[in-house]
Amino acid sequence: NAGVTQTPKFQVLKTGQSMTLQCAQDMNHNSMYWYRQDPGMGLRLIYYSASEGTTDKGEVPNGYNVSRLNKREFSLRLESAAPSQTSVYFCASSGQGVTEAFFGQGTRLTVV
Amino acid sequence: RKEVEQDPGPFNVPEGATVAFNCTYSNSASQSFFWYRQDCRKEPKLLMSVYSSGNEDGRFTAQLNRASQYISLLIRDSKLSDSATYLCVVKIYNQGGKLIFGQGTELSVKP
Numbered sequence: 064n065a066g067v068t069q070t071p072k073f074q075v076l077k078t079g080q081s082m083t084l085q086c087a088q089d090m091n092h093n094s095m096y097w098y099r100q101d102p103g104m105g106l107r108l109i110y111y112s113a114s115e116g117t118t119d120k121g122e123v124p125n126g127y128n129v130s131r132l133n134k135r136e137f138s139l140r141l142e143s144a145a146p147s148q149t150s151v152y153f154c155a156s157s158g159q160g161v162t163e164a165f166f167g168q169g170t171r172l173t174v175v
Numbered sequence: 176r177k178e179v180e181q182d183p184g185p186f187n188v189p190e191g192a193t194v195a196f197n198c199t200y201s202n203s204a205s206q207s208f209f210w211y212r213q214d215c216r217k218e219p220k221l222l223m224s225v226y227s228s229g230n231e232d233g234r235f236t237a238q239l240n241r242a243s244q245y246i247s248l249l250i251r252d253s254k255l256s257d258s259a260t261y262l263c264v265v266k267i268y269n270q271g272g273k274l275i276f277g278q279g280t281e282l283s284v285k286p
Contacts, residue, residue: 094274
């Protein structure tokens, strides 16, 4: 059982380049999330999706776009990467109600 | 004000000690609560859910006080393997299941 799968695991971008982080879950969860984590800080919510076809901004959405392609997949796009977007990105999914979230292994992104 | 606040620590304790972590949340619509553990910036993993009546899992006890909007985690008889960052998490149902994390509390258990 794969759970939540994120790709890629590592990425180095030059300032101004674009890229898409992919996330897929096989647990039939309605909700999916994207977080970033910077050194010494907790996870900050970028965007989330309560169900297929809906997305909502979190705490730090600027510079990012998302797509909930279907129930399984939720992608995060950086249109023009900046050094301030160097971070570890985590995707997560959760069922409805009192159910926990499961996380992917993270994408370590460096923007130079 | 952050929606979920934790004391970032670090907490440095000897093996066998009892340590308590606290967390406060500001959104009264928050309806589910969790403690997660994170090792070395790997993916967070669920430690335990937090129920209104309080709940225990071995050496770990979680408490919730909805009136004060306060969550706690107690670790008894600390082990070296408990060294990690502990994250408080709230789930807000009326915002589509939005999950908000505290900044985490770092625990280091020494021999």
